[in-house]
Amino acid sequence: MWTWFYKLASPPYVYGVAAALVPWALGGAALALGYGLIAGLAIAPPDYQQGEAFRMIYVHVPSAILSLTVYTVMATASAVALIWRIKVGHAVAAAAAPIGASFTILALVTGSLWGRPMWGTYWAWDPRLTSELILLFLYAGVMSLRSAFEDPSRGDRAAALLATVGVVNVPIVHFSVVWWNSLHQGATIVKLGAPSMPGSMLWPLLSMWLGFMLFFAAVLCIRLQGEVLNRERQATWVREAVKP
Amino acid sequence: MSVGAVAAFNLLVRRELCLSFRRPDQLLQPLLFFLIVTTLFPLGLSPELSLLRDMAPGVLWVAALLSSLLSLDGLFKSDADDGTLEQLALCGQGLTLIVVAKTFAHWLVSGAALVLVSPLVGTALGIPVGAFPTMMLSLGLGTLTLSWLGAIGAGLTVGLKRGNVLLSLIVLPLAMPLLIFGASATDRAISGTNAAGALYFLAALCVFTCTLAPFAATTALRITLE
Amino acid sequence: MLKGVSLKLAPRQLLHICGPNGSGKTTLLRVACGLLRPEQGDVSWNGHSISGVRLEYQAALAYASHEPALKGDLTALENLRFAVGMKRRVSTQELRGSLEQTGAAACADLPARVLSAGQRRRVAMARVLAMSASLWLLDEPFTNLDAAGTELMSALLRSHVEQGGAALVVAHHDLPTLLDSRRMDLAA
Numbered sequence: 001m002w003t004w005f006y007k008l009a010s011p012p013y014v015y016g017v018a019a020a021l022v023p024w025a026l027g028g029a030a031l032a033l034g035y036g037l038i039a040g041l042a043i044a045p046p047d048y049q050q051g052e053a054f055r056m057i058y059v060h061v062p063s064a065i066l067s068l069t070v071y072t073v074m075a076t077a078s079a080v081a082l083i084w085r086i087k088v089g090h091a092v093a094a095a096a097a098p099i100g101a102s103f104t105i106l107a108l109v110t111g112s113l114w115g116r117p118m119w120g121t122y123w124a125w126d127p128r129l130t131s132e133l134i135l136l137f138l139y140a141g142v143m144s145l146r147s148a149f150e151d152p153s154r155g156d157r158a159a160a161l162l163a164t165v166g167v168v169n170v171p172i173v174h175f176s177v178v179w180w181n182s183l184h185q186g187a188t189i190v191k192l193g194a195p196s197m198p199g200s201m202l203w204p205l206l207s208m209w210l211g212f213m214l215f216f217a218a219v220l221c222i223r224l225q226g227e228v229l230n231r232e233r234q235a236t237w238v239r240e241a242v243k244p
Numbered sequence: 245m246s247v248g249a250v251a252a253f254n255l256l257v258r259r260e261l262c263l264s265f266r267r268p269d270q271l272l273q274p275l276l277f278f279l280i281v282t283t284l285f286p287l288g289l290s291p292e293l294s295l296l297r298d299m300a301p302g303v304l305w306v307a308a309l310l311s312s313l314l315s316l317d318g319l320f321k322s323d324a325d326d327g328t329l330e331q332l333a334l335c336g337q338g339l340t341l342i343v344v345a346k347t348f349a350h351w352l353v354s355g356a357a358l359v360l361v362s363p364l365v366g367t368a369l370g371i372p373v374g375a376f377p378t379m380m381l382s383l384g385l386g387t388l389t390l391s392w393l394g395a396i397g398a399g400l401t402v403g404l405k406r407g408n409v410l411l412s413l414i415v416l417p418l419a420m421p422l423l424i425f426g427a428s429a430t431d432r433a434i435s436g437t438n439a440a441g442a443l444y445f446l447a448a449l450c451v452f453t454c455t456l457a458p459f460a461a462t463t464a465l466r467i468t469l470e
Numbered sequence: 471m472l473k474g475v476s477l478k479l480a481p482r483q484l485l486h487i488c489g490p491n492g493s494g495k496t497t498l499l500r501v502a503c504g505l506l507r508p509e510q511g512d513v514s515w516n517g518h519s520i521s522g523v524r525l526e527y528q529a530a531l532a533y534a535s536h537e538p539a540l541k542g543d544l545t546a547l548e549n550l551r552f553a554v555g556m557k558r559r560v561s562t563q564e565l566r567g568s569l570e571q572t573g574a575a576a577c578a579d580l581p582a583r584v585l586s587a588g589q590r591r592r593v594a595m596a597r598v599l600a601m602s603a604s605l606w607l608l609d610e611p612f613t614n615l616d617a618a619g620t621e622l623m624s625a626l627l628r629s630h631v632e633q634g635g636a637a638l639v640v641a642h643h644d645l646p647t648l649l650d651s652r653r654m655d656l657a658a
Binding site for chain 2: 164176
Binding site: 246255256259262326328330335336469 | 538
């Protein structure tokens, strides 16, 4: 039962699997994102409360979900690498980190743009946006720590520990931010709330979510190939793999 | 003939305190920083005590966080630089005991000192005397948690040149929940409402961190020592 | 860095590890201490791998690194007390005795930062003595010592080995001839 797990520890195997997955993931992402964007931006009716502005949900919510998912993936890969000393885990974590940070920035930017018609300002300390901002800082910490070490394997392990410590903190941060925000409830409800959703609004959202996940999988596999090649560049199989 | 864990812990804490008190200037500098940073806010905002009172919990806590961070960098650094950390790692008591003793001793001279100085700062910011017990309790719990978060960060950055900025970048996001609960507790105490809820959350965070952080900090130190 | 190195050490043996700069002598010593984890291979003591009996192994060894590893703000005596006291209960008398044995008795109450390099080396050696360890792991123990100091150090090593101890000594030069030692050259 564990043989598939130990097979995943082998860099050339992972490289092969990643290379094979890329076209499927990209194709699936294109389909899901295509349907989601068309159905969400053009076909779904405008919300009675927020008007056309609610359509930002189709990018903002999937980005936010992905930013958390990617952090979890990064932390899991890091924990596996630290506990079982499987070096490929470090490659996955290093590949995932910038992708997650990008999703977080996307969530913040789309949240800010959504907020403009909602609150009149480009920024408000709404709990989700604040949590996303802190998540961005956590990503930045992991990436800076990895690059601060001259010895790359030490940098990998240090960043892996920080990612694991961070993932424990993510729920704590989220809870405390929600609590903090609820203390100072003003007259207007500041939350970027999703309106209650009929099917014509919900399906495109789910499709966008799926599309984002597949897109993440595709980009992760592409970056993972690069990371594995870089870390294993002394090995003979690498020379075979990059032969033109 | 061999030394029990408690005796070794006490000896190491004594060593740390001995070293800290031989350099009283290094002991006082973070406290001075705390006072100076607190002074910046009235200068930047307004001398009106009533206005300052509203901002006081946040200002107090931000200043406490920043001054604690300053001294965290040295937690393992001086021992790592002169080779005594290796000697400690080989003394047969286990690296976790070393980490716990050093972090506790560090909290005694930085966090606990901050708590003792906080009434001065509280008065300067217009915090009523009735709020002092809650303020000091929250600062005590908060600085203890922060010392542990900082121990993890210090363990990760001990070998790096100019690791102190990176240390702050790593530790501050992890410390944000602390800030929220601690400032809220102080704020409630000032306005006279019951601060128990916030204090309980703060205490829970403290217990959680003090239980798990030693292992994370030990792992961090092992990663950088190897 | 180090490949295919294997060694065995029994009581009453002194092994001298030599080799040019960068050949990995210090790394080998640190792997033997357990400070560095080897990527392949293992260190075992009394038949057990040291990762299983880490604390007992550490209690039985004394390591002296290339730097004397003393806190400048503490006196020599305090340095010894805080270092050795973590390993075993020692009285101040015993510690002063160790300092006398290595010719550093005059330094006992001076802060380590005012001591000369040779004096610091003697204090570090006194720490090794005071630990009463059966295995000594010494990195360049003769650095900064004058002729009298070198003689003293060899005498201490010899008596340690004769009384049943073992020692792993890293030195880039030849050891004084009165030490009967096996030799391992890392340049090979």
